Amino acid sequence: MEMDFIIKIAAIGLIVGVLHQILSKNGREEYAQLTALAGLVVVALLLLPQILNLLDEVRGIFNL
Secondary structure, three states, rough: OOOHHHHHHHHHHHHHHHHHHHHHHHOOOHHHHHHHHHHHHHHHHHHHHHHHHHHHHHHHHHHH
């Protein structure tokens, strides 16, 4: 993986963490949970092509 990719994921985590704290402190627990869930979905969508690439490489190695 490239370093840019890891930095993107870390930045998303940092932003989501800060938003979650701000929303929780202001009594908006529902929005805080939705923000955390949205961050998880965004990171999962970023990781999906990487995982598919890994599976393709494994298939190529074992000739499946």
